[in-house]
Amino acid sequence: MRDTASYLELEADAGLSATDLHYAPGRSRLIDGLTLHLPDSGIHCLIGPNGAGKSLTLRLLHGLLTPDAGAVRWRGDTMSASDRVAQAMVFQKPVLLRRSVAANVDFVLKSRRSADPTFRDALLKRVGLEGRNRQPARLLSGGEQQRLALARALAIRPRVLFLDEPTASLDPNSARLIEEILCEERHHGTLCVLVTHDVGQARRLADSVAFVSVGRIVEHSTTDAFFRAPVSREARAYLSNLMVL
Numbered sequence: 001m002r003d004t005a006s007y008l009e010l011e012a013d014a015g016l017s018a019t020d021l022h023y024a025p026g027r028s029r030l031i032d033g034l035t036l037h038l039p040d041s042g043i044h045c046l047i048g049p050n051g052a053g054k055s056l057t058l059r060l061l062h063g064l065l066t067p068d069a070g071a072v073r074w075r076g077d078t079m080s081a082s083d084r085v086a087q088a089m090v091f092q093k094p095v096l097l098r099r100s101v102a103a104n105v106d107f108v109l110k111s112r113r114s115a116d117p118t119f120r121d122a123l124l125k126r127v128g129l130e131g132r133n134r135q136p137a138r139l140l141s142g143g144e145q146q147r148l149a150l151a152r153a154l155a156i157r158p159r160v161l162f163l164d165e166p167t168a169s170l171d172p173n174s175a176r177l178i179e180e181i182l183c184e185e186r187h188h189g190t191l192c193v194l195v196t197h198d199v200g201q202a203r204r205l206a207d208s209v210a211f212v213s214v215g216r217i218v219e220h221s222t223t224d225a226f227f228r229a230p231v232s233r234e235a236r237a238y239l240s241n242l243m244v245l
């Protein structure tokens with residue numbers, strides 16, 4: 001089991017690494033010297049207050065945004081187009097096509113030239129949308145749309161899966177279903193980078209927790225160490241406020 005220090009000292013070529021990222025559109029330094037080294041598999045959580053920069057961090061790691069300075073690497077090399085093709089993201093607000101449930105997944109499969117109705121139906125079953133193939137995606141509930149967005153992400157059999165609060169609008173049973181899927185993905189060797197405000201979820205799922213504050217990672221530890229004895233003032237304040245609530 002790694003301790004707090006060794007997560008911070010993980011070799012930059014271990015898996016996904018961001019080094020001294022800066023992102024400052026206009027004059028606001030939204031990401032301000034962010035460094036994060038993750039292994040190439042497992043579930044790793046980003047937590048922190050609203051506006052800390054968690055969603056921006058996922059976008060930078062996934063290459064949807066280009067940093068003004070700093071680098072994102074996969075196994076020590078600059079992230080290539082083929083590396084990124086093996087990554088998928090579930091956004092904080094689901095991104096879906098105005099088509100049927102099945103067509104939403106088929107579109108992703110066709111883009112990878114791997115259209116396969118059996119695989120698609122298995123995916124929909126996996127996210128609890130069995131038998132909903134013909135329903136227009138826009139008529140799904142918010143939580144169902146989020147689960148369809150996860151099915152779309154899984155359709156590419158991602159090597160790296162970014163998830164931005166994927167269970168925020170889900171009922172407890174649906175949230176548990178998503179958590180089980182993430183555990184299965186970890187078992188298959190996928191790297192899952194999960195943003196969550198659900199501290200219980202981070203405790204249940206994460207191999208490590210990185211705390212984001214004002215555009216930087218101020219602490220990155222094993223989940224056990226993080227919740228047992230957070231070292232940063234910011235994480236201590238965040239956790240103590242939660243306990244008061």
Ligand SMILES: Nc1ncnc2c1ncn2[C@@H]1O[C@H](COP(=O)(O)OP(=O)(O)OP(=O)(O)O)[C@@H](O)[C@H]1O
Nearest residue numbers: 025028030048049050051052053054055056057092
């Ligand atoms: N394109 C942009 N231009 C200017 N400011 C932005 C832009 N995108 C995000 N921000 C700001 O950057 C900060 C970080 O945003 P981000 O969405 O990463 O926060 P977050 O940690 O994900 O918060 P939440 O928990 O509310 O989802 C916020 O103050 C946000 O308003």
Ligand SMILES: [Mg+2]
Nearest residue numbers: 054055092164
């Ligand atoms: Mg966010």
